[in-house]
Amino acid sequence: MSLLYGLLWRFLLALVHANRGLVSWFRVRLPCWKDGLWQGIRTALLLPLTLIGVSDQPKKRHQNPGDTGTGAVGRSWRWQSDLACLEKLPVHIGLLVTEEELSYTDIATLVVWCMAVGISYISVYDTCGIFQKKNSCVLEEIIRQQQELLGVDPVKYNVGTLSSDSDSLQHHVVSCRPTVKLLSSEDGKQRIVQAAQQLCRSVEKKVMSSKDINVSMLDIILRDSRKIPDPDLVLKFGPVDSTLGFLPWHIRLTEFISLPSHKNVSYEQLLGALQRYGSCHQRLGQ
Amino acid sequence: MSWIREGELNLLERFSANVLKAGPMPKHVAFIMDGNRRFARKKNMECLKGHMQGFNKLAETLRWCKHLNIQEVTVYAFSIENFKRTKEEVDGLMELARQKFVKLLEERENLKKHGVCIRVLGDLNMLPLDLQQLIAKSVLTTKSHNQCFLNVCFSYTSRYEITNAVREMAWGVEEGLLKASDVSESLLNECLYSNNSPNPDLLIRTSGEVRLSDFLLWQSSHSCIVFQSVLWPEYSFWNLCEAILRYQLNYKSIQKARDLNREQQTLMQLESDCACVADLLQNHGNGKPVDAQRRQEALQHYISCREERIQDFLQALKHKRDSYFSDLWREDASS
Numbered sequence: 338m339s340l341l342y343g344l345l346w347r348f349l350l351a352l353v354h355a356n357r358g359l360v361s362w363f364r365v366r367l368p369c370w371k372d373g374l375w376q377g378i379r380t381a382l383l384l385p386l387t388l389i390g391v392s393d394q395p396k397k398r399h400q401n402p403g404d405t406g407t408g409a410v411g412r413s414w415r416w417q418s419d420l421a422c423l424e425k426l427p428v429h430i431g432l433l434v435t436e437e438e439l440s441y442t443d444i445a446t447l448v449v450w451c452m453a454v455g456i457s458y459i460s461v462y463d464t465c466g467i468f469q470k471k472n473s474c475v476l477e478e479i480i481r482q483q484q485e486l487l488g489v490d491p492v493k494y495n496v497g498t499l500s501s502d503s504d505s506l507q508h509h510v511v512s513c514r515p516t517v518k519l520l521s522s523e524d525g526k527q528r529i530v531q532a533a534q535q536l537c538r539s540v541e542k543k544v545m546s547s548k549d550i551n552v553s554m555l556d557i558i559l560r561d562s563r564k565i566p567d568p569d570l571v572l573k574f575g576p577v578d579s580t581l582g583f584l585p586w587h588i589r590l591t592e593f594i595s596l597p598s599h600k601n602v603s604y605e606q607l608l609g610a611l612q613r614y615g616s617c618h619q620r621l622g623q
Numbered sequence: 624m625s626w627i628r629e630g631e632l633n634l635l636e637r638f639s640a641n642v643l644k645a646g647p648m649p650k651h652v653a654f655i656m657d658g659n660r661r662f663a664r665k666k667n668m669e670c671l672k673g674h675m676q677g678f679n680k681l682a683e684t685l686r687w688c689k690h691l692n693i694q695e696v697t698v699y700a701f702s703i704e705n706f707k708r709t710k711e712e713v714d715g716l717m718e719l720a721r722q723k724f725v726k727l728l729e730e731r732e733n734l735k736k737h738g739v740c741i742r743v744l745g746d747l748n749m750l751p752l753d754l755q756q757l758i759a760k761s762v763l764t765t766k767s768h769n770q771c772f773l774n775v776c777f778s779y780t781s782r783y784e785i786t787n788a789v790r791e792m793a794w795g796v797e798e799g800l801l802k803a804s805d806v807s808e809s810l811l812n813e814c815l816y817s818n819n820s821p822n823p824d825l826l827i828r829t830s831g832e833v834r835l836s837d838f839l840l841w842q843s844s845h846s847c848i849v850f851q852s853v854l855w856p857e858y859s860f861w862n863l864c865e866a867i868l869r870y871q872l873n874y875k876s877i878q879k880a881r882d883l884n885r886e887q888q889t890l891m892q893l894e895s896d897c898a899c900v901a902d903l904l905q906n907h908g909n910g911k912p913v914d915a916q917r918r919q920e921a922l923q924h925y926i927s928c929r930e931e932r933i934q935d936f937l938q939a940l941k942h943k944r945d946s947y948f949s950d951l952w953r954e955d956a957s958s
Contacts, residue, residue, distance in 0.1 A: 339645065346645035353872060435876070464880050522884065526844065527891065530808050533789045537803035540793040547793035552786045577876045578847050578869060582884060585840040589782060593833045593850070617833070622704025 357576070361597055419608055420454055424615035427569035429458035431591070432599070433583050435575035439467055440600050445478035447572075447599065449486050450607055452515045458565055459517045464581045466521025475519060516565070522582040529586055532558040559586050567591065570614045572607075574599035592617050624679045626726065627733050628686040636860050640691055643864060646871040649824035651695040652688065653846070655838055656681065658830030658854030665854070671715040676856040678723060687860050689737075689771060691867070695820055697774040699838045703749065703783055717754060720777070724757040731764050738770025744816035745779035746787070759951035774820060781840035788814035791940055800936040804899050805929055808888050813937055817842055825870045829855045829862075845881045847873045900925045 430451055444461060451459045461468050468475050532555055539545050567587040573595045594610045632640060656677055663673025688696055706713060743762055747755045791814045795801035822842045831852035849866040900922045904913050
């Protein structure tokens with residue numbers, strides 16, 4: 338009997354995998370399909386919407402902005418009109434990539450789009466910290482795409498990693514320019530442990546008592562005195578439904594929205610996620 | 624309504640449960656039981672009625688979990704932030720909790736029969752004293768049961784829990800039990816309210832909200848997180864099955880990430896130990912070079928001393944926490 342159950346379980350899992358595969362195949366191959374048809378296919382596949390997150394856009398795709406040479410004026414008008422249809426915009430966005438194969442080009446494109454719609458802080462995370470290790474590759478790509486897509490002087494934007502010297506990053510606060518941070522799991526729990534060690538050392542030196550430690554004290558240390566707000570929105574790319582160690586302290590009130598992959602992600606998908614974020618209401622315990 | 628629901632699954636449910644059980648099953652599931660008030664509004668009921676329905680659903684969910692071999696369940700019952708709600712609702716919720724814990728004590732025989740251990744995680748000091756005493760009594764009565772575990776997060780937020788863990792470690796330093804350099808990821812884990820439980824494998828939030836709202840932020844960093852749109856009082860067996868299926872789809876990738884994290888932790892600990900030993904040798908060796916063997920011996924010695932310190936500290940912490948509960952009980956008995 339258990340053999341039968343085992344076989345059935347495998348069959349069930351294979352079915353779900355096949356569904357996922359088919360859906361993403363359709364999305365890549367047939368991007369221009371109309372709403373009704375697209376909905377129809379999904380219903381036909383009997384796929385629970387939740388299994389693929391918010392991967393699908395009800396709107397028909399249109400051309401990526403910046404793809405064609407419409408000129409910088411036209412583009413900036415486009416970003417403006419996109420902004421107008423958003424109820425609210427995150428101040429700090431996290432791009433959490435759970436896939437194993439990473440694409441520097443695609444992540445750079447996402448970062449540049451986020452900058453263009455006016456998001457001030459952008460954190461990029463992957464489990465193994467590859468983006469952080471190869472930061473120069475990512476940063477170069479971002480600068481290249483900034484010129485290509487936005488036609489702006491790259492010096493306007495500041496790019497850094499969280500683990501770099503805090504003094505050198507101090508001017509970001511004053512400058513009000515977008516800040517990009519490349520994060521790894523070490524910026525998560527390990528940072529909290531370091532903060533705990535720092536406080537324990539103060540107690541060891543009898544500078545303070547253990548009773549003085551409170552939430553806001555820890556929060557100030559973990560904010561690194563750089564006044565970067567907690568991420569309002571995390572876009573999770575890839576099939577894994579987990580935060581995989583992404584800044585545990587900072588995601589208290591963060592909204593999580595999943596997209597199927599960071600590879601070949603379209604501007605419409607990003608905009609759709611931002612619209613969905615715009616419709617989230619927080620009650621803050623009330 | 625009782626904490627324990629008797630009864631078997633129906634034929635179809637049993638069949639599906641058996642199919643799911645052929646795959647990897649979560650051992651510990653955490654729930655954010657969201658949507659009680661929206662449910663009440665939808666049904667034109669009083670808000671508190673919605674919360675009561677929510678509790679009944681919890682009892683039902685525990686029954687499903689038992690049949691699905693899920694031994695441990697953690698639920699978010701009341702956040703510290705919820706104290707901001709209207710006085711009427713907060714008082715109502717406290718009264719509901721009072722009733723439920725009284726009921727729990729009445730059902731102690733049944734809980735014993737099923738081996739249900741109940742723990743309450745959170746800062747109890749913020750609650751009315753009589754409720755604190757009831758909770759202490761409930762926790763102590765079911766303490767030795769070991770078939771299944773229910774952790775109720777009450778007057779809880781995750782940031783508060785982490786801060787409290789840091790405070791406990793700082794207390795250890797103050798008492799001379801710990802050194803600041805002994806603080807590590809695994810030690811912090813041991814100082815959380817949830818120190819007796821493994822990290823949850825699956826975290827479920829109902830009612831369509833897509834955030835964690837300060838719940839188990841530390842513990843769920845490698846959990847499968849499933850957001851479902853159903854309101855909590857309407858949660859069904861099939862919703863739970865869907866969440867478990869999602870866990871099974873994610874199982875391999877998450878396991879891999881967990882292993883990687885564990886390796887990193889071990890490496891980090893070794894690095895920290897080496898740094899401490901290097902410091903010690905520098906200070907005591909008057910700057911003379913130390914050969915590799917002596918360094919290795921010193922490292923081994925340091926590690927065993929550190930482990931001993933941590934054991935002693937954790938023992939003291941456990942004692943401190945246990946006596947908090949037994950004092951509350953004693954106070955209640957004497958008053």
